[in-house]
Amino acid sequence: MYNLLNGAINTNEKISSTYLKLASYVSICFAGVVIYSTGFGLFYPIEQRGGIYIASIFIVLCKLGSERILKKNQNRFLGLSLLFDIFLLGAAVFATYRFMVVQRVMADDLYDILDIDIVACFLGLLVIVELTRRVWGWTLFTVAICSIVYILWGQDLPGVLRHSGFSFEQLAENLWFNLNKGVFGSITNIVINVVLIFVLFGVLLESTGAGQTLLKYAFRLTQKTRGGPAHAAILASGFFGTMSGSPVANIVGTGTFTIPIIKKRGFSPEFSAGVEA
Structure with a gap:
């Protein structure tokens, strides 16, 4: 019995390690794309944003999957969890594929949102809100779901809460099939082309000890x-x-090593993040 349990534990550790290796390989490619687009030129926005979206989903699924495998109380649900993760990844790929196809058509001609595009939109949003729930908890997940419900059925509410109404086609076009707003909009463009490179820079500072050097001067x-x-x-x-030279980049760049220092002195995570911000 002991040998069986020990073998099961070793198997889970190997699977978890495989998940982390896959996440690491994709993260390296992810970082390479970010560095290239910052230093040598931009990719075509459709492929760049779609590729970053799929890579991000894959990395998060692998990281969370690795942690879940090592939890003893969740071993009996590993099969179902793996199937659901595969479904989420497939949904992300399908939704991104439809985004790219529709954007190609929109670049040359008028386009009416189809039923399959609405399905793709909701699948893509499902992936985002589900991973948001896993990483950040139920609060942000609930806010996102309530926002979508309000957009679709807010016209039935009374008084000042009522709006003129939005169709499923309008929701899909604005939240998914749009390069100026929504999931693949201007905010995503800023994150990819401005913020992420400084996140990498901050991690590099922390890993090489340069961040500690800055802190030592500051502490002195x-x-x-x-x-x-x-x-x-x-x-x-x-x-x-x-x-x-960027406030946003400053927060995400130095926060990797300054926030933990403040937390080690007994301050709450919220206060530590507030000081950094």
Whole structure:
């Protein structure tokens, strides 16, 4: 019996390791695309945003799947969980494929949203909100679901809550098949072409020890003040800001090593993030 249990544990560890390796390989390709598009030129927006979306979904599914495999109380549901993850990945690929096809047509001609496009939109949104629930919990998931429900059926509400109404076609066109707003809109473009490169830069600073060097200088200058870690984080962010020139990039770049420092001093995660912001 002991040998059987030990063999099962080793098998789960191997599967978990495989998941992490797959996530790592895709992450390396992901980082390469981000660096290339920042330093040498942009990809065509349709393929770039669609590819980043699928890669992100794949990485998150592998990371969460690896953690789930190592949880003993969830082993009996591993088969169902794997099938559902495959469904989510397939849904993401299908929804992205329809996005690319429709955008190609829209670039040259008028296009009316079809039923299959509406299905693709809802599948793509389902993947996003489900992974949001897994990573961030039920609160943000509930807000997203309520927002979609309000868009579709808000015209039936009374008083000031009522709006003029939106069809399924309008929802799909604005949330999925649009390069200016929605999932693949301008915010996604900013994240891909501006923010992500500084996330990589921040991780590089942390991994090479450069981030600790910035913190040491900041701590040396603020060691005699009250709230030293918070002041040091602000000063370190200022040092990083002289290189990035972007407030958003500053937060995501230095937050990887300044927020943990503040948390280690006993401050709450919310306060630590607020100081960094």
